[in-house]
Amino acid sequence: xxxxxxxxxxxxxxxxxxxxxxxxxxxxxxxxxxxxxxxxxxxxxxxxxxxxxxxxxxxxxxxxxxxxxxxxxxxxxxxxxxxxxxxxxxxxxxxxxxxxxxxxxxxxxxxxxxxxxxxxxxxxxxxxxxxxxxxxxxxxxxxxxxxxxxxxxxxxxxxxxxxxxxxxxxxxxxxxxxxxxxxxxxxxxxxxxxxxxxxxxxxxxxxxxxxxxxxxxxxxxxxxxxxxxxxxxxxxxxxxxxxxxxxxxxxxxxxxxxxxxxxxxxxxxxxxxxxxxxxxxxxxx
Numbered sequence: 001x002x003x004x005x006x007x008x009x010x011x012x013x014x015x016x017x018x019x020x021x022x023x024x025x026x027x028x029x030x031x032x033x034x035x036x037x038x039x040x041x042x043x044x045x046x047x048x049x050x051x052x053x054x055x056x057x058x059x060x061x062x063x064x065x066x067x068x069x070x071x072x073x074x075x076x077x078x079x080x081x082x083x084x085x086x087x088x089x090x091x092x093x094x095x096x097x098x099x100x101x102x103x104x105x106x107x108x109x110x111x112x113x114x115x116x117x118x119x120x121x122x123x124x125x126x127x128x129x130x131x132x133x134x135x136x137x138x139x140x141x142x143x144x145x146x147x148x149x150x151x152x153x154x155x156x157x158x159x160x161x162x163x164x165x166x167x168x169x170x171x172x173x174x175x176x177x178x179x180x181x182x183x184x185x186x187x188x189x190x191x192x193x194x195x196x197x198x199x200x201x202x203x204x205x206x207x208x209x210x211x212x213x214x215x216x217x218x219x220x221x222x223x224x225x226x227x228x229x230x231x232x233x234x235x236x237x238x239x240x241x242x243x244x245x246x247x248x249x250x251x252x253x254x255x256x257x258x259x260x261x262x263x264x265x266x267x268x269x270x271x272x273x274x275x276x277x278x279x280x281x282x283x284x285x
Contacts (some may be wrong), residue, residue: 132147
């Protein structure tokens with residue numbers, strides 16, 4: 001399989017400059033130009049808008065980039081599986097959101113690896129849409145996500161249900177007796193845009209429209225260290241902050257007149273995937 005042209009297209013889409021792309025690929029600029037021209041001719045679509053110094057993807061280019069990346073990922077997976085060492089009888093590709101991995105999955109994987117099975121694990125930490133596409137493409141064998149997927153050929157099981165705690169530094173006793181919903185706009189709230197089950201929208205609705213937060217981040221596992229230093233408050237999954245609460249690093253603020261939704265995570269796999277039974281047991285326990 002010759003995927004050189006696809007790799008050139010992906011590189012140019014990222015670098016946005018023919019000269020720099022050629023330098024990175026160690027080829028002549030004319031080679032990059034010819035590969036892209038041939039690809040556009042084959043597809044019958046312009047993939048880039050060209051100007052003097054750099055290029056931008058067209059709508060067709062944006063759409064094709066996703067397919068190109070998935071094709072390259074599938075190619076890599078196929079070669080790895082076919083040429084894997086005889087030491088391992090099977091290779092399993094696991095995808096997980098960062099929060100689920102940090103809170104639960106890594107402990108299960110470490111426990112499984114201590115049994116020294118003849119199974120090689122490939123773990124991808126990514127965002128849900130990309131992982132679910134890779135699952136359906138056969139690149140991933142199982143995905144741990146906050147979004148359920150129910151369709152033919154897919155098995156979706158409830159993995160965990162978690163509560164959300166409003167936490168802050170243990171040294172902050174401002175709301176030691178609890179906090180009311182109307183008081184939330186008075187605090188320095190560090191916002192994590194939870195891309196799960198509408199939780200992010202629920203939290204946003206607790207604040208005035210267009211409320212400006214002192215900090216916004218898309219990875220909840222990065223927030224506890226900010227909170228521990230007294231830089232604000234945030235709603236976080238209980239499993240993420242459980243150890244910090246027990247050690248007295250963080251404090252959970254009682255909620256007096258409202259309650260956040262519970263958060264469910266899911267184990268999603270293809271019905272045709274052949275996960276070793278002992279691995280599945282470790283992952284789900």
